[in-house]
Amino acid sequence: MRIQYREWLRFGRAQTFPACWLLVIVPFLNGQPDITKVLILTIFMWCAHILSFGHNTLMDFTQGYDQRDPSKSHFPLHRGVISIHVAHNVIHWGLCGLVIFAIVLSLLFSPNPLFSVISIFLWWVFGYAYNSGLSKECLLSFLPIAICFTAMGAWGWFLSHNTLDNLGWLLLAYFFITILFQISWSGHLKELELEERSNILVKMGAHIEVCVRKQRWFFPGISFIYGLILKLINVPILGALLLAENFNLTRAFWLAVMLVLSMLFLVKLIAPRRYVRSKELRNMSVMEILTIYTPIPLVLPWLEATILMLFGVAYFWGMNKLLWGVVSHPRV
Numbered sequence: 001m002r003i004q005y006r007e008w009l010r011f012g013r014a015q016t017f018p019a020c021w022l023l024v025i026v027p028f029l030n031g032q033p034d035i036t037k038v039l040i041l042t043i044f045m046w047c048a049h050i051l052s053f054g055h056n057t058l059m060d061f062t063q064g065y066d067q068r069d070p071s072k073s074h075f076p077l078h079r080g081v082i083s084i085h086v087a088h089n090v091i092h093w094g095l096c097g098l099v100i101f102a103i104v105l106s107l108l109f110s111p112n113p114l115f116s117v118i119s120i121f122l123w124w125v126f127g128y129a130y131n132s133g134l135s136k137e138c139l140l141s142f143l144p145i146a147i148c149f150t151a152m153g154a155w156g157w158f159l160s161h162n163t164l165d166n167l168g169w170l171l172l173a174y175f176f177i178t179i180l181f182q183i184s185w186s187g188h189l190k191e192l193e194l195e196e197r198s199n200i201l202v203k204m205g206a207h208i209e210v211c212v213r214k215q216r217w218f219f220p221g222i223s224f225i226y227g228l229i230l231k232l233i234n235v236p237i238l239g240a241l242l243l244a245e246n247f248n249l250t251r252a253f254w255l256a257v258m259l260v261l262s263m264l265f266l267v268k269l270i271a272p273r274r275y276v277r278s279k280e281l282r283n284m285s286v287m288e289i290l291t292i293y294t295p296i297p298l299v300l301p302w303l304e305a306t307i308l309m310l311f312g313v314a315y316f317w318g319m320n321k322l323l324w325g326v327v328s329h330p331r332v
């Protein structure tokens with residue numbers, strides 16, 4: 001049987017791998033710049049990303065949510081190029097194998113295996129809960145996935161650190177608010193027209209109206225206050241606290257530039273405007289890159305930080321082109 005590699009990469013949303021990878025690699029490198037371990041973790045995280053995002057895709061489809069979403073009609077399960085039977089076996093057995101491997105890595109790498117394994121447990125449990133229904137049925141669905149990704153970052157931290165110091169706590173807090181914004185603002189904005197019961201923006205009055213010439217316009221209601229507060233906590237406040245832990249002028253300049261850019265794109269995301277989904281996806285992608293990249297030079301030396309950031313952008317653009325025929329954003 002011929003394996004359709006591109007379809008499986010689409011199924012697992014391979015283009016967003018750098019986001020998960022950096023959540024683990026950045027805290028790990030802060031404590032232990034071991035290139036061999038970085039390569040092992042990179043391979044592991046790529047597999048973990050494909051299977052965990054594939055799990056989300058599979059559960060959303062089999063529970064009927066994505067079958068009602070016309071924007072997902074080009075996905076492999078919708079088109080029947082990957083069967084539900086095969087997907088269940090690949091995804092669930094794959095995740096079982098990966099969690100065992102993650103425990104082995106914790107025992108081999110971590111100076112604090114107990115906290116490392118606890119981080120894996122929280123990562124897997126909250127991720128499974130989100131993918132298995134909370135993402136569509138719970139108004140606070142952004143909390144389990146934010147905890148999931150924060151625990152992922154904690155695992156990376158404890159693979160090279162014995163305890164959480166001030167920098168570690170601040171970095172995990174930054175990760176938490178980053179994911180909170182991505183899911184509860186950007187993610188819900190992307191699916192706003194479906195008006196799912198888990199969409200907190202709808203509860204805050206956000207909606208899309210068809211106006212003159214059948215153009216669709218986004219009106220945020222009071223949700224713009226929510227988005228503004230989250231991003232202000234995220235980049236200016238937590239970013240400044242991270243800078244204070246490792247202050248120098250080049251890092252201060254970096255934070256200032258990223259702050260200006262992130263605030264510009266924040267306005268694009270929270271202001272009333274004409275709603276064009278492809279443009280929204282592009283703006284969300286840029287905001288995600290800006291936010292994820294902001295802390296990297298604040299906690300790592302510039303050489304390591306630059307290599308990670310260049311690889312992340314090159315991979316994201318290249319994989320988007322390979323899988324979706326676009327560069328700046330995926331067709332999701």
